Amino acid sequence: DAKTTQPPSMDCAEGRAANLPCNHSTISGNEYVYWYRQIHSQGPQYIIHGLKNNETNEMASLIITEDRKSSTLILPHATLRDTAVYYCIVAYQKVTFGTGTKLQVIP
Amino acid sequence: DTAVSQTPKYLVTQMGNDKSIKCEQNLGHDTMYWYKQDSKKFLKIMFSYNNKELIINETVPNRFSPKSPDKAHLNLHINSLELGDSAVYFCASSQSDWDTEYEQYFGPGTRLTVT
Numbered sequence: 001d002a003k004t005t006q007p008p009s010m011d012c013a014e015g016r017a018a019n020l021p022c023n024h025s026t027i028s029g030n031e032y033v034y035w036y037r038q039i040h041s042q043g044p045q046y047i048i049h050g051l052k053n054n055e056t057n058e059m060a061s062l063i064i065t066e067d068r069k070s071s072t073l074i075l076p077h078a079t080l081r082d083t084a085v086y087y088c089i090v091a092y093q094k095v096t097f098g099t100g101t102k103l104q105v106i107p
Numbered sequence: 108d109t110a111v112s113q114t115p116k117y118l119v120t121q122m123g124n125d126k127s128i129k130c131e132q133n134l135g136h137d138t139m140y141w142y143k144q145d146s147k148k149f150l151k152i153m154f155s156y157n158n159k160e161l162i163i164n165e166t167v168p169n170r171f172s173p174k175s176p177d178k179a180h181l182n183l184h185i186n187s188l189e190l191g192d193s194a195v196y197f198c199a200s201s202q203s204d205w206d207t208e209y210e211q212y213f214g215p216g217t218r219l220t221v222t
Contacts, residue, residue: 034210036211038150041195041216041218042215042216043111043197043199043213043214043215043216044150044197044199044211044213045213046210046211046212049210085148087150094152094155094163095152095211096151096152097142097149097150097151099148099149
């Protein structure tokens with residue numbers, strides 16, 4: 001069973017930052033926080049992951065709270081192509097996908 | 108240049124038939140997976156192989172049999188297909204020593220329709 005809670009849907013204006021929250025209050029010490037997204041019916045795409053520290057790459061930033069019970073994925077300048085279902089996953093070894101957040105980027 | 112490829116992309120077949128889906132990765136990864144995404148879009152892991160050895164076998168009917176001829180390939184064979192097997196099947200791979208962090212790279216999916 002998925003160990004995360006995400007809002008089912010969110011809207012974001014094009015060009016603005018998209019902040020996607022995720023609660024994972026039962027996360028274990030060795031579990032990482034991963035974010036993936038699935039655009040339409042394509043295969044899921046890895047975005048970013050982290051353990052304790054905040055992380056940033058060319059796609060997004062990941063902010064993890066100090067107690068690790070929640071995190072936020074930030075897409076700094078959302079585009080229409082970022083419209084997708086975003087999955088927050090906590091995992092060690094086996095990845096279990098939840099229902100995700102459907103992000104709609106609006107022109 | 109495709110990192111993880113699957114064939115076929117679409118598969119339409121009748122109940123009771125046997126079919127296979129092939130998956131290949133050219134990333135040099137050690138671990139490969141099969142996922143099933145049903146009509147409600149819920150994505151669930153089925154199998155995982157690490158260096159050709161079965162690591163994860165979720166509660167999947169034994170009509171499903173993964174086969175890994177080498178580290179770069181993980182094929183999925185399905186016997187006696189049923190209507191409920193209709194779904195999109197995704198193959199994925201990752202570079203993993205199984206006790207370290209990793210990200211997975213997914214293929215484009217195979218849409219299986221059983222009539």
